[in-house]
Structure formats: structure tokens, C-alpha cells
Amino acid sequence: MKRYNVVGVGNALVDVLSHCDDAFLDANGVEKGIMTLIDTDRAKELYGAMGPAKEISGGSAANTIAGVAMLGGKTAYVGKVRDDQLGQIFGHDIRAIGADFDTFGAASDELETGRCMVLVSPDGERSMSTYLGMSESLGPDDIDTAMMGDTEWLYLEGYRFDGAQSVAAFDKAIAACKTGGGKVSITLSDPFCVERHRDAFRALIANHTSLLFANEHELMSLYQTEELDEALAKCAKDVEIGAITVGAKGAYVVTKNETIHVPTAATKVVDATGAGDMFAAGFLAGLTQGKDLATCASMGCVAAGEIISHIGARPETDLNKLMAERGL
Amino acid sequence: MKRYNVVGVGNALVDVLSHCDDAFLDANGVEKGIMTLIDTDRAKELYGAMGPAKEISGGSAANTIAGVAMLGGKTAYVGKVRDDQLGQIFGHDIRAIGADFDTFGAASDELETGRCMVLVSPDGERSMSTYLGMSESLGPDDIDTAMMGDTEWLYLEGYRFDGAQSVAAFDKAIAACKTGGGKVSITLSDPFCVERHRDAFRALIANHTSLLFANEHELMSLYQTEELDEALAKCAKDVEIGAITVGAKGAYVVTKNETIHVPTAATKVVDATGAGDMFAAGFLAGLTQGKDLATCASMGCVAAGEIISHIGARPETDLNKLMAERGL
Numbered sequence: 001m002k003r004y005n006v007v008g009v010g011n012a013l014v015d016v017l018s019h020c021d022d023a024f025l026d027a028n029g030v031e032k033g034i035m036t037l038i039d040t041d042r043a044k045e046l047y048g049a050m051g052p053a054k055e056i057s058g059g060s061a062a063n064t065i066a067g068v069a070m071l072g073g074k075t076a077y078v079g080k081v082r083d084d085q086l087g088q089i090f091g092h093d094i095r096a097i098g099a100d101f102d103t104f105g106a107a108s109d110e111l112e113t114g115r116c117m118v119l120v121s122p123d124g125e126r127s128m129s130t131y132l133g134m135s136e137s138l139g140p141d142d143i144d145t146a147m148m149g150d151t152e153w154l155y156l157e158g159y160r161f162d163g164a165q166s167v168a169a170f171d172k173a174i175a176a177c178k179t180g181g182g183k184v185s186i187t188l189s190d191p192f193c194v195e196r197h198r199d200a201f202r203a204l205i206a207n208h209t210s211l212l213f214a215n216e217h218e219l220m221s222l223y224q225t226e227e228l229d230e231a232l233a234k235c236a237k238d239v240e241i242g243a244i245t246v247g248a249k250g251a252y253v254v255t256k257n258e259t260i261h262v263p264t265a266a267t268k269v270v271d272a273t274g275a276g277d278m279f280a281a282g283f284l285a286g287l288t289q290g291k292d293l294a295t296c297a298s299m300g301c302v303a304a305g306e307i308i309s310h311i312g313a314r315p316e317t318d319l320n321k322l323m324a325e326r327g328l
Numbered sequence: 329m330k331r332y333n334v335v336g337v338g339n340a341l342v343d344v345l346s347h348c349d350d351a352f353l354d355a356n357g358v359e360k361g362i363m364t365l366i367d368t369d370r371a372k373e374l375y376g377a378m379g380p381a382k383e384i385s386g387g388s389a390a391n392t393i394a395g396v397a398m399l400g401g402k403t404a405y406v407g408k409v410r411d412d413q414l415g416q417i418f419g420h421d422i423r424a425i426g427a428d429f430d431t432f433g434a435a436s437d438e439l440e441t442g443r444c445m446v447l448v449s450p451d452g453e454r455s456m457s458t459y460l461g462m463s464e465s466l467g468p469d470d471i472d473t474a475m476m477g478d479t480e481w482l483y484l485e486g487y488r489f490d491g492a493q494s495v496a497a498f499d500k501a502i503a504a505c506k507t508g509g510g511k512v513s514i515t516l517s518d519p520f521c522v523e524r525h526r527d528a529f530r531a532l533i534a535n536h537t538s539l540l541f542a543n544e545h546e547l548m549s550l551y552q553t554e555e556l557d558e559a560l561a562k563c564a565k566d567v568e569i570g571a572i573t574v575g576a577k578g579a580y581v582v583t584k585n586e587t588i589h590v591p592t593a594a595t596k597v598v599d600a601t602g603a604g605d606m607f608a609a610g611f612l613a614g615l616t617q618g619k620d621l622a623t624c625a626s627m628g629c630v631a632a633g634e635i636i637s638h639i640g641a642r643p644e645t646d647l648n649k650l651m652a653e654r655g656l
Contacts, residue, residue, distance in 0.1 A: 052394070052421040052642060055383035066380070085413040085440070093380040112413070314380060 003150040005073040005288040010061025010157030011135040012079030013116045014086045018053040020119045035128040035190050043131040056312040057093035061157035063274045063313045067281025069098040070319045076100035082134040086113035105134045124269030139165030143172045149180030158189030161197040174208050185211035188218035210240045213280045253293045262297040267305045274313025278303040299328050331478040333401040333616040338389025338485030339463040340407030341444045342414045346381040348447045363456040363518050371459040384640040385421035389485035391602045391641045395609025397426040398647045404428035410462040414441040433462045452597030467493030471500045477508030486517030489525040502536050513539035516546035538568045541608045581621045590625040595633045602641025606631040627656050
């Protein structure tokens with residue numbers, strides 16, 4: 001038996017969450033509904049303009065790992081923070097939920113722990129401006145091959161392609177994971193991230209990926225089509241399992257043999273931040289518990305439903321209880 | 329006309345909020361429902377044992393000032409943070425709500441920005457463990473006499489008596505405020521804080537205070553009686569106005585001539601953190617808007633009701649809208 005069910009690799013970020021109206025987004029040049037990378041100057045400017053905020057640990061793959069851990073999975077997370085106050089907060093929160101974590105960058109480094117300014121609109125949509133900071137510097141030296149070789153699933157965050165040494169770090173993690181008999185999953189993260197790194201994504205997916213997570217927009221961007229059916233068909237050829245969310249309409253699971261659709265429970269969207277992350281958490285938890293694919297997708301939808309019902313991308317309700325209530 | 333309606337002086341803290349059950353409090357020696365001062369070692373130990381948390385700017389008087397600012401008051405806050413990440417967060421949040429703030433301690437100092445670990449029980453009660461850090465070092469040098477002389481009301485936080493130079497700082501602020509024609513208000517903060525500093529509280533109240541905020545337990549501790557009526561009668565002799573909260577039963581306002589009782593709207597208590605702070609905010613806002621005392625107390629109860637309906641001690645709903653809905 002492996003030491004870990006799922007090991008995640010991603011950008012370690014602390015979310016800075018604040019409410020605003022659409023006029024604020026316009027006035028401050030923030031594009032609604034997507035993730036934009038920003039530098040320190042822009043981060044300072046935008047933070048200065050923002051209203052009062054809350055700080056909650058985030059990071060896409062870290063949110064997923066937190067969800068898997070909460071659902072009883074054995075997990076570890078690799079994503080780089082500095083050993084500063086926000087880094088300590090990030091480390092505390094992911095360890096407190098039961099995941100192994102030890103990627104603190106050297107204190108001498110000039111980069112601070114990364115943060116994501118999440119502006120939540122009245123309709124629950126979130127617009128993210130990310131200062132990667134220390135997380136951008138994750139490289140092969142930060143990859144522990146013993147850990148990667150001792151997990152059932154490796155979970156890679158697409159956003160990580162934005163770092164300079166990302167591909168080298170991913171390659172090292174993937175090689176170790178596969179040598180140990182583990183499988184590779186990846187999430188596309190964001191349609192614009194796919195746009196920026198389409199070739200790297202395609203190669204990684206075709207050559208190494210067993211399980212692909214994406215939403216409809218990301219998947220269509222990957223395959224450069226405006227037809228979801230076409231994208232789903234291509235996905236089914238590339239990977240063993242495609243787990244594709246379609247917003248309020250639920251999710252599709254595609255394999256070479258079948259297409260499964262699972263609806264999502266109607267929930268008022270308070271803050272959409274982390275919906276995709278938590279879908280992946282529920283799905284991976286189900287998979288490592290030996291559930292069938294439809295059940296995995298339903299678990300993903302339940303976990304995603306929890307996260308959009310409140311501010312912040314880490315679960316606030318006992319996910320196990322939610323699953324039990326729904327017989328999952 | 330004065331530049332400020334209310335200037336607050338208190339311990340500047342970032343709240344670290346987490347849920348736990350009563351068994352956790354027992355196992356970790358945390359006394360339920362009160363505020364305990366802790367040192368760095370204990371802070372490290374308790375934080376290590378705690379579950380994942382959220383960070384939200386707090387500090388009792390700072391919460392009150394944030395509430396007054398949100399209700400349209402012109403405010404400033406004096407409470408010391410270090411110029412570190414948590415200090416920047418604290419400064420951002422209080423400025424973003426419209427209050428003036430500039431009390432950053434020297435970067436060379438060894439003390440970090442203070443924080444309060446708030447453990448919220450399933451019944452909504454909060455148990456606070458406070459590492460004062462930089463906030464403890466606030467002294468007379470941090471008091472800007474021009475600011476203190478240009479406010480209608482000075483609002484002093486009782487918790488501040490725990491600092492070594494507190495009395496000297498309070499004296500300087502009070503003298504400047506009264507010279508400028510302003511009035512002094514104080515909140516007792518906590519029955520155990522009153523216990524620690526009863527003589528200092530009594531002297532300050534008898535000699536300088538026009539408006540006293542307290543809950544029933546704090547007031548009875550101040551006057552060393554177990555009879556609320558007796559405490560209210562003594563309070564009415566000591567100060568112009570006593571604004572005394574009595575939990576779910578609302579609040580009393582006592583003056584030399586009258587005793588007013590105002591009920592509170594029934595609200596489910598999610599997190600009691602900040603109820604007293606926000607009562608003071610609503611009351612002070614009303615007072616500086618020229619409202620009668622019963623209306624001031626009602627505004628206090630409405631603001632307190634908002635704060636206990638969610639996690640965190642800073643308002644999440646537009647307080648002006650809440651007041652308007654109730655014709656206040």
C-alpha cells in the first residue's frame with residue numbers, strides 16, 4: 001500500500017478575499033471571472049484600492065489536497081512559500097487539515113509568500129489577481145522523488161506552468177510517480193493559462209496523464225474548438241478519464257467506453273472561488289476509495305456545492321457528513 | 329467642527345479564527361468565553377494544536393472604530409502594529425474602511441504584530457488567547473496630541489491597561505482630548521481585565537469618563553457587587569452615561585435621571601466575537617449624529633446583531649442599510 005493517496009503540486013498562495021461591485025472591477029482594470037498574474041507594484045496598487053479583506057489559505061491544488069485530506073485521504077502538498085508570516089499561516093492550515101507539507105523557501109530570498117487577491121462580485125463570481133511571489137520559484141530541487149514514488153495519484157495544477165522551472169519540476173515528479181507505479185492527474189486551471197501554455201499542456205496530457213480535470217471553457221481552449229462534444233471526444237482519446245465540470249449543469253465523466261453526466265445540487269452561489277478545486281477533491285477521494293466513476297463525480301459535485309456556499313476556498317462543513325447524508 | 333467624531337485607542341490585533349469543540353478547549357487548557365493573555369511559546373503551542381484558521385483584522389477598539397466609520401463617522405485609530413505582513417493587513421483593513429491609522433512600530437523591534445487566537449465553539453461562544461506582541465508597547469510617544477484634541481469623543485479600550493506604558497499613554501490622550509473640548513468614553517473589555525486593573529479603571533472612570541461601556545459581568549466586577557441594579561446605580565453616579573449590555577436581553581442606558589432598557593433582535597449566534605465592540609460602534613455613531621439615548625442603544629443592538637450572525641468581528645453587511653431598515 002502506498003503512503004499517500006494523492007500528492008498535489010501547485011502554487012502555494014494565501015487568498016486575500018474582499019467584496020466589490022462590478023464598477024470597482026472596471027475602475028481598477030480587473031478582468032471579471034478569470035485569474036490574472038500581477039507583479040509587486042500592481043499588487044500594491046490593487047491592494048491599496050481594495051476594501052477590507054479576509055486572509056484564508058488558498059492555492060488551487062492546495063485547496064484540492066485539503067479537501068481530499070478532509071475526506072480521509074492520505075495526502076501531501078508541494079508548493080513553495082517563504083518562511084514569513086503568511087507562509088507560516090499557509091503551512092499551519094494545510095498541516096492542520098492532515099496533509100504533509102514542508103516546502104518553505106530560503107529565508108534569504110527576496111520573494112514573499114504568494115497571494116491571490118480575490119474580488120467577489122455580488123453575483124458570487126470571483127476575479128483573481130495573483131502575485132506568485134515565492135511560489136513561482138518551485139523547481140526540481142523542491143521535488144522529493146521518494147514522496148512522488150509513494151503515491152497512488154499525483155495531482156498537478158495547470159497554473160504551475162507559469163513558473164520558469166515548472167516543466168522540469170513536473171517532469172521530475174511525473175517520472176518518480178510513474179516509476180513507483182502511481183498515476184498522473186492534472187487540472188487545466190484556467191482557459192487563459194491553457195492559452196499561454198497549450199503545447200506544454202498537450203504534451204503532458206498525451207504522454208503522461210491518466211485523469212484530466214477541466215471545466216468546459218478550459219477543455220475547449222485546450223482542443224481549440226467551440227464545441228463541447230468535440231472537446232469531450234478528443235479528451236476521451238487522450239486520457240483514461242476526463243472529469244469535466246459544466247458549471248450549474250454538473251459534470252461529465254468521459255472514458256473510451258462511456259460518457260456519464262452527473263447533475264449538481266442547486267446551491268446559492270456566495271463565492272465561486274474553489275469550486276473546481278473541490279470538485280477534483282471529491283472525485284479523487286472517491287477514486288482512491290474505490291468508488292465507480294458516477295459516484296466520484298457526484299462526490300465532486302457535493303464538495304463543490306459546499307465551497308460555493310460561503311466565502312473562501314477551503315471547506316467549512318464536515319465533507320464526510322455531507323457525503324454520508326447523500327449516501328455517497 | 330472637530331476633525332473626528334471618534335478616535336479609538338486599543339490593542340491592534342489580527343484575529344486568527346478557528347472552530348473547535350469544548351473538548352479541544354479542555355484538552356488545551358483554554359478557558360471558555362474569556363480573553364487570556366499568552367506569551368510567544370504558548371502562542372506557538374496553541375496555534376500548532378488548532379485547526380485551519382482564517383485571519384481577519386480585529387482588536388476591540390479597532391472593531392468599534394471600523395463600525396463607526398462604516399456608519400459614516402469620521403474616525404481615527406491608534407494601536408501599535410509592526411510593519412510586517414500582519415501589520416500591513418491590519419493597516420490596510422482599517423484604512424480601507426475610512427479610518428485614519430498610522431501607528432506602525434519600528435521595524436527593528438523584535439515584537440511582531442499582535443494576534444488573537446479566537447476559538448469558536450459550536451454554541452457560538454468565543455474563547456480568546458491573545459499574544460499582544462507590538463501592541464503591548466504603545467506608549468505616550470505614540471499619542472498625537474493634535475489628533476486627540478480634535479475629536480468629539482475619545483474611545484479607550486480597557487484591555488489596553490495590560491501594557492506597561494498604558495496609563496501614561498491614556499493620560500496624555502485624555503488630557504489632550506479634554507483640553508480640546510472632547511469627551512472621554514471607555515469600555516471595560518473583560519471582567520478579568522477589570523479584576524487585574526480595578527483601581528486604575530475606577531480612577532479613570534470617576535475622574536475623566538463621560539460614557540462607560542460594559543457588559544453586566546464587567547460592570548459588576550468593577551463595583552464588586554453581584555447585583556446588577558446596584559452596579560447600574562453606582563455607574564449612574566460615576567459617569568454621565570452608562571451603556572451596559574446584558575447579552576440576549578439587550579442593553580440598559582443609565583444616567584443620573586433615567587434608566588432606559590432596549591431589547592435586542594433575536595439572532596442566531598454564529599460567533600459572539602465583537603458583539604460588545606459593535607454595540608459601542610452603533611451607540612457612538614448615534615450619539616455623534618445627535619440621536620437620543622434610546623435610539624443610540626437600539627443602533628448598538630442592531631450593529632451587535634449583525635456581528636454575531638457571522639464569523640469575525642468586522643461588519644459584513646452594510647450597517648447603514650440595516651439601520652435604515654429599522655428606521656434608526
